[in-house]
Amino acid sequence: MTNAPLFVRLDPSDNVVTATRALEAGTAVETVATTTLIPSGHKIATAPIPKGAAIRKYAQLIGYASEDIAAGDHVHTQNTEFRNTDMDYEFGTDLRHVEMVPEDKRDTFMGYRRENGSVGTRNYIAVVTSVNCSATAARRIADHFGPEELAAYPNVDGVVAFVHGTGCGMAGSGDGFEALQRVMWGYARHPNHAGVLMVGLGCEMNQIDWLLEAYGLKQGPLFHTMNIQGVAGLRKTIEMGIEKVKAMLPIANQAVRTPCPASELMVALQCGGSDAWSGITANPALGYACDLLAAQGGTGVLAETPEIYGAEHLLTRRAVSPLVGERLIGLIRWWEDYTARNKGSMDNNPSPGNKKGGLTTILEKSLGAAAKGGTSPLTGVYKYAEPVRAKGFTFMDSPGYDPASVTGQIAGGCNLVCFTTGRGSAFGSKPAPTIKVATNSEMYGRMIEDMDVNAGDILTGEATVESKGREIYELFLRVASGEMSKSEAQGLGDYEFVPWQIGAVM
Structure with missing residues (x-):
């Protein structure tokens, strides 16, 4: 600099x-x-x-x-x-007009149009587990399909196992159970998945059959379920699972990219390993890209509720209705109670790395983090992993822990992720690829193999928030069309599926 x-x-x-x-x-x-x-x-x-x-x-x-x-x-x-906030909330007092791009003039990308009308940016086959007990089976099924096995299917991006450490030892109702079921449904119906195989044990609390019934999921050529106990053991489950995926591959390979409007993009807005420059360079630039996407009819999804604490009053002023604003305040109150009853503090964030980078309190960090949402009206507020239906700028409840937060955003329908970082991050995600934006030039140069965009040149005057935001937006279109992001090229995403575990482990 x-x-x-x-x-x-x-x-x-x-x-x-x-x-x-x-x-x-x-x-x-x-x-x-x-x-x-x-x-x-x-x-x-x-x-x-x-x-x-x-x-x-x-x-x-x-x-x-x-x-x-x-x-x-x-x-x-x-x-x-730090002191807990005591804000006076206003609703809709800072609504800025969005000049929408006419439909016939909107930008396009090359995406996968699914039968239900949704649009994917990737074409994976997913192996989704209901419980930790079926994690090994799912990994071994997915691991069978390496480059040689997939060479005959050039339109398939891969076979991915989505495994987690919960699904049993939990209540069969309430926040935790419902959040896990929403995650499973979201991944089962995600537009970046051509086919899905769900693998369970059989006796777990998180029953696959309950999910199918609750969400109306139907088995077919590209959607299968199986339980280890019903198949008669681990080895047979792996063998049967491999055969089921083999049968899906020729069908999945028939998918081809076609021109799709930018309005079909839903981008998860994330930050991690933040520093003092996050709220000055990369986050405002991503916010500008979010505004450009909103004008195209697309959707940006901000998350990490603890990391807007102290900035939520700025977001309620952008709420399109009191109901939307009240939903956001309700999330803040829930988090205050959640941290208090677990003998924590809303200021347990920033992390040591954040503090070394110049961030002192969660209030300072939140003001910078909220900049990722740009200036467009706040059109919707959603539960963790809830399907995002509104267009424009939206918010989803989640922890500040990046893997858990992104898992919820992807389950909600995000087909791209954009992740700003100041300290440096090796994060990546599947099935929605992650684009990473560096806040400063020094870290960008040191971790150039991991960073897609350098926003540090905003500080030197070589770029502006607006020019960098347009650069990020244009990268959205290219990555959505199949260009690999740097985290994707390095194979990241197999271990970043982390459903938020809420409630007691019993």
């Missing part, structure tokens, strides 16, 4: 600025001088902040001074405290 200014001020009302590189003590910053070494990405007080006074960044509250802070001091965990 040698061409970047020494610091970034985000709003005239802020009482901190952010250093773009390590600054020695005595460095001039606006009208003050730094009193100590300031690491890159960390905050500097530009005026005295008395003990108990608000610390402001993004023109918003990010914490309170836990001691007197002098002008030029390093502002971070040693002198900043």
Whole structure:
């Protein structure tokens, strides 16, 4: 970032600025001088902040001074405290008009149009487990189909096992059970799957037959189920499963890509390994890409409820109705209770890596994370793994833990994932491929094999939020058409299927 200014001020009302590189003590910053070494990405007080006074960044509250802070001091965990938010919520007071692109002029990508009208960006066969006890069987079925076995089926992207560590030792009703069933249904009906094989044990709490009945799933040439106990053991289950997949492959291979409008894209908006630049470069750029997608009639899905804490009032102002806004507040209240009864804190995030990158409180992190949602109206708020029906900018409840969050977004229908990162991430996902955006040029250069886009050049003035956002949006179309993202090319996604486990393990 040698061409970047020494610091970034985000709003005239802020009482901190952010250093773009390590600054020695005595460095001039606006009208003050730094009193100590300031690491890159960390905050500097530009005026005295008395003990108990608000610390402001993004023109918003990010914490309170836990001691007197002098002008030029390093502002971070040693002198900043978190307090639960107490917001005044408004609904629909910041609704911005979206200039929709006429249908006959919308961008297109080459996707897989399914019989039910949904559109996929990939063409996989999925082996989905109901319980941990069938995980080995599912992995061995999927592992049978390597490059040699799939060479005759060039239109099939692969056979993937989606295994998890739950499905039994849980209540047969309530939040946890319902969330797992929604995940299974979402993956069973995902447009990026040409065929699905569900494998269970037989005696587990999460019964496959209950799922079929509850969601009206019907078995057929491209949808099969089996239980280890019914088949008579692990070996026979693996053998039978391999034969079932073999029968699906020629049918799945008949799928071909055809032109589809960008309105068929549903993109999971994610961030992980965040740093101070996440909310300044990559997240706003992804937000601009989300606005471009919304104007095309497509859908962006923001998630990670704990990571909008302290920024939710900005989202309710964009809610298209009080009902949508109230649903979001309801999620916040649930999380406050959830963390309290488990003797946790909403401020257990940022992680150590986030803090090293300059993020001090969850409030600061959330304000940056919410930028991924752009400026379009908030059209819908959904439960974890619930099918997303609304178009435009939407929100889904989920933990901040990336694998669990993305699993819910994909189950909800996302056929692409865009993941911003400042510290660096090796995340990838299936069946929806992940695009990764670096927040800073130093990390991008160090992890170039993992990063698809560098948003760090926004800091140096070589790019703008708008130009970078358009670059990300255009990459959506190319990856949706079959271009491999870097995480996809490295084979990531087989172990990132992590349904959110809610409730007691019994």
